[in-house]
Amino acid sequence: MESSQQKILAYCLKNSAFDGWNENLLKNASLATGLDANYHKILFPAGVADILLFFAEETNRQMAESAVLPANGVTAKIKAAVLYRLQLNQPHKAAIKAALKFYATSPLAALKATYSAVDSIWRLIGDTSTDFNFYTKRTLLAGVYSATIYYWLDDTSEGQVKTAEFLDKRLAEVGQFNKFMAKVKGFRI
Numbered sequence: 001m002e003s004s005q006q007k008i009l010a011y012c013l014k015n016s017a018f019d020g021w022n023e024n025l026l027k028n029a030s031l032a033t034g035l036d037a038n039y040h041k042i043l044f045p046a047g048v049a050d051i052l053l054f055f056a057e058e059t060n061r062q063m064a065e066s067a068v069l070p071a072n073g074v075t076a077k078i079k080a081a082v083l084y085r086l087q088l089n090q091p092h093k094a095a096i097k098a099a100l101k102f103y104a105t106s107p108l109a110a111l112k113a114t115y116s117a118v119d120s121i122w123r124l125i126g127d128t129s130t131d132f133n134f135y136t137k138r139t140l141l142a143g144v145y146s147a148t149i150y151y152w153l154d155d156t157s158e159g160q161v162k163t164a165e166f167l168d169k170r171l172a173e174v175g176q177f178n179k180f181m182a183k184v185k186g187f188r189i
Contacts, residue, residue: 017094049109
């Protein structure tokens, strides 16, 4: 059984491309769900920022429940997780495009949703780091993930193969950066 949060989110995902992510959309979602017009304020006190974070967390949950990852290779696992996440969100491309307009005016909300996604991906592939690498991994993946989303939103290739190629290139760049940093750490004056 869907929760009220899930019902409101479903309405928003269907209608945000037309209405934009705003207070009016949330009000209409509450009404369409059979709730009081202001009920969304109880479920999502920070409004659009909260429902978009909930959307990211719902995708995290779905990804954790059903993603199939390769047995070996951190890069291969990350690629599979990112592509699976995009596959889950394929029906919501228009809503995600509309969300980018909101994120342009609310960078903290964008940061929270991005962090939620990349942290979920790292945890899914088994990352247990607690040191400085914890933050470095998530920061690097945030850049790759964000760039890939922007590319994916306009990808019309069959099976999103162009997005997969784009992601491969970004992950290779991170690999080169990591090799460079390893050399720098080994250099002594």
